[in-house]
Amino acid sequence: xxxxxxxxxxxxxxxxxxxxxxxxxxxxxxxxxxxxxxxxxxxxxxxxxxxxxxxxxxxxxxxxxxxxxxxxxxxxxxxxxxxxxxxxxxxxxxxxxxxxxxxxxxxxxxxxxx
Amino acid sequence: xxxxxxxxxxxxxxxxxxxxxxxxxxxxxxxxxxxxxxxxxxxxxxxxxxxxxxxxxxxxxxxxxxxxxxxxxxxxxxxxxxxxxxxxxxxxxxxxxxxxxxxxxxxxxxxx
Numbered sequence: 370x371x372x373x374x375x376x377x378x379x380x381x382x383x384x385x386x387x388x389x390x391x392x393x394x395x396x397x398x399x400x401x402x403x404x405x406x407x408x409x410x411x412x413x414x415x416x417x418x419x420x421x422x423x424x425x426x427x428x429x430x431x432x433x434x435x436x437x438x439x440x441x442x443x444x445x446x447x448x449x450x451x452x453x454x455x456x457x458x459x460x461x462x463x464x465x466x467x468x469x470x471x472x473x474x475x476x477x478x479x480x481x482x483x
Numbered sequence: 484x485x486x487x488x489x490x491x492x493x494x495x496x497x498x499x500x501x502x503x504x505x506x507x508x509x510x511x512x513x514x515x516x517x518x519x520x521x522x523x524x525x526x527x528x529x530x531x532x533x534x535x536x537x538x539x540x541x542x543x544x545x546x547x548x549x550x551x552x553x554x555x556x557x558x559x560x561x562x563x564x565x566x567x568x569x570x571x572x573x574x575x576x577x578x579x580x581x582x583x584x585x586x587x588x589x590x591x592x593x594x595x
Contacts, residue, residue, distance in 0.1 A: 370542070378523065401582055412487070412573055412586030413526070458525055462582070468533050469514055469577050470541065471584060473525035 371396040373461050375474025383482050388446040390477045392459035395440065399461040402435060402442045403471070407456045416457075417444070420464075449481045485509055489574050489587035496564040496594045504559040504590050506574030513579035515557040516541075517549060519570040520589070526573060532557055564594045 372395040382388045394402075400421035405413035419426045419433045419442065426433050430449075435442040446453055456478050460471040487508045496502055506515065514533055518526040528541030530549040538549045546568060548560045557576075561568060574587040 373525075375525070403582070403584075405584075405586075410588075412575075412588050413584075414586070415583050418582065464582060468531050468539065469582060469584075470516075470528060470531060471526075472542075473518075473527070475523050475525045 371399055371461055371463075371472040373459060373472050373474040375459050375477060377477060378475060379478045379480070381480045381482060382449050384449060384451060386449055388444075388449055388453070388479055388481075390444045390457055390459070390479075391441060392443070392461075392474050393439075393441040394461040394472075396461070396463070397440065398463045399472075401462045401464045401469075402433070403460050403462075404431075404433060404444050405458045405460065405473075407458065407476075409455075413458055446479075449479075451481050451483055454479055454481045487574055487576055487585050487587040489572075489590050491590060492588065493591050494593070496561075496592065498564060498566060498594060500564050501560070501562050502564065502592075503561075504572055504574075504592075506557045506559070506576075506587060508555055508557075508574075508576040508585070510576065510578065510585065511554070512576035512585070513554075514577040515551065516575045516577075516584070517547070517557065517559045518573045518575065519543065519568075520573060521570050529559065529572075564592075566594045568592065569594045
């Protein structure tokens with residue numbers, strides 16, 4: 370089955386700086402790569418996703434890049450703000466597979482220092 | 484429109500006790516999932532359902548059972564709780580033909 374590795378496990382940045390989280394996946398059949406943000410005491414929420422036919426996608430201060438050949442994808446947050454402090458999860462799945470099952474990375478705890 | 488609702492939010496069980504976690508969604512989603520979240524291990528899939536009356540095993544199904552008698556509800560059962568099942572449990576749902584997962588607020592379960 371799919372295996373997703375995520376690094377780093379914790380990330381501390383100064384407000385206004387950029388944050389980068391990296392993930393690798395093992396199954397070449399995976400073609401959907403979402404990123405979820407989990408705030409304290411809440412369930413994960415989708416913040417951005419990318420499909421394997423796209424190399425990069427941007428939404429305001431967040432962007433995701435995908436390298437299919439190397440089987441890795443990254444989340445970039447620019448101009449970080451205190452409200453960006455949360456746990457971030459990457460995930461991978463194969464859209465056509467029954468059940469759209471997501472395999473998650475281990476999570477990155479991001480702390481934005483004011 | 485409440486989204487995905489999990490009950491209870493917190494529970495403490497003694498080893499060997501049984502309990503059922505309820506997940507309810509009001510979005511008419513086809514797919515539903517139960518995950519457990521443990522420190523450093525992300526979310527791991529326990530069981531999932533691709534429609535009413537169907538269930539399938541995920542990555543870590545041992546010690547759990549599920550039922551999807553109604554499309555809007557997905558129940559997770561622990562027949563004989565063990566300390567290793569101490570975790571935060573999340574339910575999620577996805578509409579058919581789409582990919583975005585909607586998560587509940589989680590259930591924090593402690594088995595002593």
